[in-house]
Amino acid sequence: MKKLERLVLCIVLLSTLSAGASGLVSVSKGRLEAIWLSPMSVKIKNQTKTTRSFIQVKDFKLMAKAVTVKQFKEFLEKNSDWRKDKVSGLFTDANYLHGFENARDNSPVTNVSWFAARAYCKSQGLRLPTLNEWEYAAAASETLRDANKNELFLKRILEWYGEPQTEQIKEVGSIYKNLYGAYDMHGLIWEWVEDFNTTFVTGESREDSSFNKDMFCGAGSLASNDKENYAAFMRFAFRSSLKGKSSIWNLGFRCAQ
Amino acid sequence: MADQSSEVAVLTAPPHVPPPITRSKSVKLIVNLEVIEKKMKISDGVDYTFWTFGGTVPGSFIRIREGDDVEFHLKNHPSSKMPHNIDLHAVTGQGGGAAASFTSPGHESVFSFKAINPGLYVYHCATAPVGMHIANGMYGLILVEPKKGLSKVDREYYVMQGDFYTKGKFGVQGYQPFDMSKAIDEKPTYVVFNGSTNSLTGDNAIKAKVGETVRLFVGNGGPNLVSSFHVIGEIFDKVYREGAMEYNTNIQTTLIPAGGSAIVEYKVEVPSNLVLVDHSIFRTFNKGSLGIMKVEGPENKEIFTGKTADNIYLPEGGAIQKVNDKEKITTAASVEDQLKLGKTVFTNSCAACHQPDGKGIAGAFPPLANADYFNADAKRAIDIVKNGKSGKITVNGAPYNGVMPALGLSDEDIANVLTYVSNNWGNKKRTFTKTEVSAVPVAKENSGGEH
Numbered sequence: 001m002k003k004l005e006r007l008v009l010c011i012v013l014l015s016t017l018s019a020g021a022s023g024l025v026s027v028s029k030g031r032l033e034a035i036w037l038s039p040m041s042v043k044i045k046n047q048t049k050t051t052r053s054f055i056q057v058k059d060f061k062l063m064a065k066a067v068t069v070k071q072f073k074e075f076l077e078k079n080s081d082w083r084k085d086k087v088s089g090l091f092t093d094a095n096y097l098h099g100f101e102n103a104r105d106n107s108p109v110t111n112v113s114w115f116a117a118r119a120y121c122k123s124q125g126l127r128l129p130t131l132n133e134w135e136y137a138a139a140a141s142e143t144l145r146d147a148n149k150n151e152l153f154l155k156r157i158l159e160w161y162g163e164p165q166t167e168q169i170k171e172v173g174s175i176y177k178n179l180y181g182a183y184d185m186h187g188l189i190w191e192w193v194e195d196f197n198t199t200f201v202t203g204e205s206r207e208d209s210s211f212n213k214d215m216f217c218g219a220g221s222l223a224s225n226d227k228e229n230y231a232a233f234m235r236f237a238f239r240s241s242l243k244g245k246s247s248i249w250n251l252g253f254r255c256a257q
Numbered sequence: 258m259a260d261q262s263s264e265v266a267v268l269t270a271p272p273h274v275p276p277p278i279t280r281s282k283s284v285k286l287i288v289n290l291e292v293i294e295k296k297m298k299i300s301d302g303v304d305y306t307f308w309t310f311g312g313t314v315p316g317s318f319i320r321i322r323e324g325d326d327v328e329f330h331l332k333n334h335p336s337s338k339m340p341h342n343i344d345l346h347a348v349t350g351q352g353g354g355a356a357a358s359f360t361s362p363g364h365e366s367v368f369s370f371k372a373i374n375p376g377l378y379v380y381h382c383a384t385a386p387v388g389m390h391i392a393n394g395m396y397g398l399i400l401v402e403p404k405k406g407l408s409k410v411d412r413e414y415y416v417m418q419g420d421f422y423t424k425g426k427f428g429v430q431g432y433q434p435f436d437m438s439k440a441i442d443e444k445p446t447y448v449v450f451n452g453s454t455n456s457l458t459g460d461n462a463i464k465a466k467v468g469e470t471v472r473l474f475v476g477n478g479g480p481n482l483v484s485s486f487h488v489i490g491e492i493f494d495k496v497y498r499e500g501a502m503e504y505n506t507n508i509q510t511t512l513i514p515a516g517g518s519a520i521v522e523y524k525v526e527v528p529s530n531l532v533l534v535d536h537s538i539f540r541t542f543n544k545g546s547l548g549i550m551k552v553e554g555p556e557n558k559e560i561f562t563g564k565t566a567d568n569i570y571l572p573e574g575g576a577i578q579k580v581n582d583k584e585k586i587t588t589a590a591s592v593e594d595q596l597k598l599g600k601t602v603f604t605n606s607c608a609a610c611h612q613p614d615g616k617g618i619a620g621a622f623p624p625l626a627n628a629d630y631f632n633a634d635a636k637r638a639i640d641i642v643k644n645g646k647s648g649k650i651t652v653n654g655a656p657y658n659g660v661m662p663a664l665g666l667s668d669e670d671i672a673n674v675l676t677y678v679s680n681n682w683g684n685k686k687r688t689f690t691k692t693e694v695s696a697v698p699v700a701k702e703n704s705g706g707e708h
Contacts, residue, residue: 162338
């Protein structure tokens with residue numbers, strides 16, 4: 001009887017995976033091994049043991065696809081404060097919306113600052129995903145919830161990281177759809193997260209091991225978890241190079257709820 | 258600083274070096290360096306995505322003067338996927354400028370430093386994962402010239418070694434991504450000068466003329482290996498060890514640490530092809546750390562004669578017999594004899610590179626076994642054994658770009674060894690005669706000194 005219930009639950013879950021009218025997909029709660037965090041030391045009965053680190057996330061919803069140029073144009077029509085000619089230099093840099101006029105409607109909007117991304121999500125009654133939410137959803141491949149140690153999955157990510165962005169950015173939905181129904185979590189663009197600057201990779205990455213070990217720790221992490229985490233490591237290095245007003249050609253966003 | 262004039266530094270791509278600094282005063286010097294991620298050839302038919310300072314591996318050579326106030330502009334090209342920064346070993350200050358220059362794609366960072374210590378220094382990227390950024394080619398040299406300048410030389414060149422880690426083995430064709438496991442294990446696929454197996458060979462060889470004094474600014478980017486830098490056919494008159502401003506004299510091989518440098522100087526006395534190598538020698542012949550300096554000019558027999566005699570040494574018989582070119586030592590009376598004698602020649606002169614089974618070594622030494630290139634043209638085969646061969650060839654579909662020297666074999670030996678090769682390993686069973694071999698002319702540059 002229990003088995004049957006579970007099966008029914010599974011079918012119900014699966015049926016919710018296609019994006020609704022709002023373009024949101026559901027990501028069910030769970031925990032994910034945080035291969036980018038250094039292992040924790042835990043004392044159990046006077047014995048110190050090293051355990052792997054995990055992150056926990058609650059149920060949340062995420063846009064199936066990154067916000068497109070077309071969607072952002074509509075946003076600018078109603079929110080002229082965010083137009084290039086009107087926006088404050090406090091919230092954007094000189095790259096803001098560079099090339100926007102010539103971008104294809106169905107391409108992800110890029111060269112947007114964190115402030116602008118937040119404003120967009122807010123206008124939709126949404127928010128940016130947290131770093132943990134984003135990593136949790138992005139860890140999923142087409143078939144696995146946690147593909148972070150899957151060689152083929154990693155290879156695909158690293159190929160994108162390793163290649164300079166010399167061509168026009170592809171359209172949203174063109175890379176792959178993961179188990180939650182979210183498209184292009186890797187391989188299309190970098191994406192903003194709400195707390196992008198809470199990790200401690202400084203420009204002086206070799207010094208990072210002296211930071212609070214409970215937080216992200218650069219050199220220590222690389223030493224502890226070797227080759228499998230360096231894709232994540234590169235992602236964190238990228239995020240830590242950002243400022244709230246940074247606008248980058250291959251950095252866009254999607255919203256969460 | 259207000260009374261200083263300002264200048265923009267001239268940067269050069271390897272193997273070139275900016276001209277010596279002639280001014281006698283310190284200036285405010287502006288250095289503009291751009292980070293570009295780009296696909297380039299690491300070897301023939303092998304592509305790799307390099308991360309570069311200035312579009313080349315190693316990065317642009319930076320030449321400044323002791324006492325200069327340097328305003329450094331690091332620009333990360335908008336097409337970059339990664340943030341980058343720079344740690345200059347010439348900088349006194351936090352991280353060598355690493356944190357101050359941490360730059361996301363499409364942005365520029367500016368910081369300033371005073372050049373306090375003269376010397377030749379490495380610079381490199383120090384963004385996480387540091388090893389990967391270095392392994393992808395993010396290093397170069399910065400020379401802080403002492404106030405009194407360096408001694409005058411005729412030519413200066415820029416050579417920098419690096420080790421590379423690709424998924425495919427050495428020479429495997431097509432695009433090859435970075436392999437983190439090999440990098441952690443410190444087992445490089447390629448060890449090369451100036452970012453490619455042929456950056457300093459063939460048409461890219463660096464040049465000098467007899468009588469000139471040459472200065473090489475040599476760096477080692479690593480990330481892992483230490484270089485035993487040596488130039489075959491020369492002795493370094495001076496070595497400024499580890500890029501310091503004091504020198505030692507008469508050095509054969511100098512050790513260059515990863516993240517370190519050396520300045521070597523020598524006067525070229527005779528014409529030859531000097532071979533730049535890492536004398537950890539398997540890297541040179543199997544992983545690519547080989548460069549050529551072509552020295553042209555008149556012979557000087559007092560210093561080097563070339564081969565003047567070819568004698569037979571027979572310790573058991575106790576006799577040393579002078580060989581006249583026209584005399585025959587051993588004459589094959591039959592094809593069987595030719596095969597027997599040819600096998601000995603092959604074992605002594607050919608097998609080291611082409612391997613005892615004739616299969617060669619992929620990417621380095623072309624196969625002779627069942628080889629289309631060998632079978633296609635008998636006259637060409639004779640010519641290669643007689644006169645040597647360098648440059649690009651394709652054998653059984655795979656490209657090779659090496660140097661085979663003229664081996665100085667007699668025409669008889671050449672006929673025998675070619676007959677041996679032709680009648681083994683699936684080749685097309687042709688017999689070569691001495692007459693045929695003699696008909697192929699000796700190339701002028703190989704005719705030796707005594708004629």
